[in-house]
Amino acid sequence: MPTELEELVEFLHHGNTQIRQVAAEHLVGYSQADVPLFKRNQLEPVKDLKLLIKDYAPIAKNAFTILINISSDTEVLKDLAKDDAFLEMLLSRITNPKEPNANEIAMLLANMAKDDSLQRVLELKRDIPKELSKSTWAMDQLMDCFVKGAEGAYNQHADFDYLSYFFADLAKFPKGREYLTTPQEHDANIIPITKIQVFTDHASHIRRLGVASTIKNVCFHVPAHPVLLSNLPSDPNLPPPSIGANLLPYILLPLMGPEEYSDEDTEGMLDELQLLEPDKEREKDVEIMKAHLESLLLLSTTQDGRDVLRRIKVYPIVRECHLHTDDEGVREACDRVVQIIMRKEEGEEEDIPDGVGGDSGRMVELKDEEEDEDEKIVDIL
Template sequence: MIPLACEHLVGHSEDPTIFKKPQLVPIQDLKLLVRDYPPIAKNALTILVNISHDAEVLENLASDDTFIEILLKKITDPKETAADEVAMLLSNLAKSDQMEKLITLKRASPAKDVSTSEYALDQLFDCFVKGADGGLNKNANFDYLAYLLADMSKHEAGRQHFLSKREYDGVVPISKLMVFTEHKSHIRRRGVASTIKNVAFETQKHPLLLADDTDIIDGSPGVNMLPYILLPLAGSEEYSEEESANMLPDLQLLPPDKARESDNEIVLTHLETLLLLSTTREGRDKMRSAGVYPLIRETHLRVDNDEVREACDRLVQLIMGDEEETPRIEEVVDDDGKIEEIF
């Protein structure tokens, strides 16, 4: 009877108020059911995902350290059948500032093929990277962790975490995300784009972000971010021989069926990242030497979106203008965990 009852409740989870009375007792019951056998646990997780947008429910879940540990244990288990539901719930909970604790939270290391780090955020990062397309758990793709990473990167501590070489694997975490800017999953592409943009607010780290992976910056290989941001902006357009020769190698000789990113919001996010990287003289020089202008010109011509075109205009003014004025940035965090910039 319990499995059927729990399944029936999923259909009522559009209204969080049903599960809040009396005194959030139903929420406590759902937390217990998450530890039940798989069919019940999966339905309980689905309900919590659906109602966790409610502020009171969100804070109740995010402040419960015991419950967070249960979720972390489940998502780092390669045999967990509801790992994607856990990923969705964690990504929702990351909207709460209380979840900043994941950045410094130490816990038992999971199986070695999952992660060898004792830090929760490293473990989630490794689940996201290794687990793409079922590579870690045949039941999950971990795509929704992209949104959790974006929300973690809205915190300064999170950005420093993503931009510092980790002892357990010797890798700068943000460099692991670059390959997903053109992934087939829209969720991954969107979350990764926001995370990349957020870390670009750390202007002192721009040399690391812009350096080639063969260069060593402060003891770490360069992230080589630029080609991974530019590729989603590129279509199948043809350029003059001179323009093509000045572009980064990854942008030259693209296949005739190369498609530009179809989501204008993601296109805009990448353009805003380029704007942030252009706030330093070194960044602007890099844009010029990499032949960014023709690509931005074609994006402006071919994307029918006012915000995208405005961002293209601003970027062109920065990289093609004079050097008399120094751009400035300020941070404003939006509801999607993406930091908005003001120049």
């Protein structure tokens, strides 16, 4: 005999609208605690839920919520991510300026991006939503949703913040990193990462965290480091090697507070980082701070990267960040960055300034290379 819950799941495809609505509403709570309930009969409830997102508004919203919750299950995730028709429906809906569940779709897409198969969205062309974009590429359209749709500017029902998590998950894959760091010829040679990096100081915590995670994942793509580190403007008349993303200000500004720096510290510092307002606040979320510090660490994996970080005076910024935080994780991340960018290169003298803190006058005590092989600088070619 089926249990009451199993009977309730069966009502998801009932012909009576009110019964479907009651079933979906009551099952929302169980979608987090009892995922196997939705995997019965070869995922039949999942198939029902895919149809219910086209149903009346209250039913559709609950169906989206259930799908978001149960997509944490690997089997359900694969079923959703590999369904081409379902993906196209989500893309069609999220790019519609009147879609009431656009934020839920963004959350579901972010979950689906954890499956390898969703990399195909990077090579997917579809009809152009004329009110939103000029591009036939699905990824460009999602970028436009995120950028143009902030704070309800495109769709009054949505802010599209959770698409930042979608970008972060796609950036875990090589194809995703390549897309985000490659100038797009069809888009005036704009580098996609430049469209979202400007949100590292946005009011939305979700945006800031998702964008910081995206940037960190992109920084694993070492061949793109010259483009990421360059502050040359994106000029469609210049060949791609001459185009820069100017990423560093967007990583460093969240790490900075209202501190004043000496003339020696500011000489060579990026213009965007000087003369900040006296009420400038440092990022409060320690996970976001650690993500930015890890991005700096990744950008220092080549000598050219370390040279740039030294030249623009990243050290004083990290020093002040270290001094003004009590979180051990952030302090350790600061230590790691300093160990790398201020350690001597082969044939050079030690280059860590005094006055950073601690008994030794330094942020951390450097280890001899013989003491710890992990402390050695190894260039990534």
